Amino acid sequence: MEIQGHRGARGLWPENTIPGFVRTLELGVDVLELDVALTADGVPVLHHDQALRSDTVRDRGPCRPKDPLYPYVGRPIRELTLAQIKTIDAGIRHKRFAETQTPIPLTEVPTLAEVCELVAPHDVRLAVEIKTDPSWPEVETITTSTVKVLESYGLTERSRLLGFDWRVLGVARELLPGGERVALVEPDTLDPSWMAGRDPAGGLVAAAARAGATMISPNRVMVTPELVVAAHDQGLRVVVWTVNDPAEMARHIAFGADAIVTDYPDRLRAVLGR
Numbered sequence: 001m002e003i004q005g006h007r008g009a010r011g012l013w014p015e016n017t018i019p020g021f022v023r024t025l026e027l028g029v030d031v032l033e034l035d036v037a038l039t040a041d042g043v044p045v046l047h048h049d050q051a052l053r054s055d056t057v058r059d060r061g062p063c064r065p066k067d068p069l070y071p072y073v074g075r076p077i078r079e080l081t082l083a084q085i086k087t088i089d090a091g092i093r094h095k096r097f098a099e100t101q102t103p104i105p106l107t108e109v110p111t112l113a114e115v116c117e118l119v120a121p122h123d124v125r126l127a128v129e130i131k132t133d134p135s136w137p138e139v140e141t142i143t144t145s146t147v148k149v150l151e152s153y154g155l156t157e158r159s160r161l162l163g164f165d166w167r168v169l170g171v172a173r174e175l176l177p178g179g180e181r182v183a184l185v186e187p188d189t190l191d192p193s194w195m196a197g198r199d200p201a202g203g204l205v206a207a208a209a210r211a212g213a214t215m216i217s218p219n220r221v222m223v224t225p226e227l228v229v230a231a232h233d234q235g236l237r238v239v240v241w242t243v244n245d246p247a248e249m250a251r252h253i254a255f256g257a258d259a260i261v262t263d264y265p266d267r268l269r270a271v272l273g274r
Contacts, residue, residue, distance in 0.1 A: 002259035003268050004127060005029040006242050007048060011100050011263030014091045015056060016046040018118060019104045025122055029265045032119065033127040033162075036112055037077040038142045044112040044149055045085055050131050051076045055095060057088045057109065078138075085109050097263070112146060116153035126155060127182065127239075127261075129162040134193040136165065143171040162217065164189050166196035169212035182239060183213035187222065205230045215239055217261070220248065228256045246271050 007015035009024040016034055024032060035048045048056065052073045062070035063083045069075060072084055091107030112128070119126060128146060132139050143161065150156045160180035161172040169181045185208070190200045198207035205227065208216045216231050217239040231238045240252045241261035249271045252260055262268050 001253055001257075001272055002030045002239075003028075003265050003272070004031040004033050004239065004241075004259055004261040005265045006033050006261045006263045007035065008032065009263065009265050010094065011097050011244065012266070013102055014104055014107060015094070016048060016110070017090050017104065017107045018110045018114060019091070019107055021115065021118060024265065025119075025124060027265055028269065029124060031125045031127050031259070032115075033129070033261055034115065035129045035131055036142070036146050037131045038138070038145060039077060039082045039085055040079055041081045042141075042145060043082045044142070044146050045077065045082065046110050046112065046115065047077060047090075048131070050078070050133070052080075052085075052088065056092065057090045058092055060087055060089050060106075063087050082111070100264075112149045113152070116149060116155055120153050120155065124158075126150070126159040127162055128159055129184070130165070130168045132163065132165040132168060134165060134167075139165065139167045140171050143168055144175065147172075147175045160215070164194055166194065166198070166208075166211040166213075170196060173212040180214050181212055182215040182217050183208035183211060184217045184241075185222070186219040203230070205234050205236060209234045209236060215258075217241055220252070223252060223255060223257065225255045232256070243268075 005024045008020035013020035013023050036044045037047050054073050059071045059073050088109050090109045091104035093101050093103040150159050162182040162184050164184040172181045196211045215237045220240050220243050223240050228238050237258040239259040240257045243249050243260050244263050246267050249268050
């Protein structure tokens with residue numbers, strides 16, 4: 001069973017941050033899961049959404065006086081430069097995890113390159129979610145930019161590319177034919193527009209395989225023993241997200257899932273230890 005730290009370990013530390021990843025590595029995970037968006041000047045940076053979210057980041061001031069785009073929080077990342085993004089404080093406490101998360105104030109939004117530099121010496125894999133949706137024409141641009149950074153640190157063989165927008169899988173297959181590709185899915189994305197034109201009525205696992213996936217990663221509410229068996233029959237591993245309750249972790253382990261994504265890797269380690 002593979003332990004995947006969700007955005008690091010966001011139940012414990014601010015998500016998608018270098019200090020959070022450092023602590024998650026010390027805690028011990030097999031995979032660091034993270035999210036990549038592209039700035040206006042073409043730099044892959046980490047943030048869960050296409051626009052800066054006020055529940056995970058806050059403004060600290062403009063990067064230059066009278067910047068017309070300030071405040072930055074709430075704006076799409078692709079409208080902002082790296083210099084503007086770097087003014088953001090990503091170390092605030094998320095209200096959802098107020099009882100368990102330790103804030104790390106004045107923490108910058110990291111670039112993917114900064115994360116790669118941190119991870120390179122460690123025995124850990126990266127699960128890199130590409131943040132696009134069916135309305136995006138630039139899927140190839142963001143995926144290619146991401147792969148170039150991973151290649152520059154020699155991490156392509158230790159990385160997998162994820163997407164709810166399954167067009168990412170096709171681009172990733174062209175760029176890294178031997179790489180791992182993960183078809184993310186939740187009930188709201190069971191639609192051909194998200195699934196690179198595939199019809200889920202013909203079978204979810206089969207659609208993912210045709211789209212180029214080597215793994216399928218469903219929302220936890222969608223996972224059944226039958227889905228796991230179907231995926232394994234197609235040669236796809238199953239990665240369940242996001243599971244934080246120990247009893248539910250044990251249930252998915254019993255189902256035969258290959259990996260669990262969790263905000264609390266410490267809890268999953270304890271369940272596996274039992």
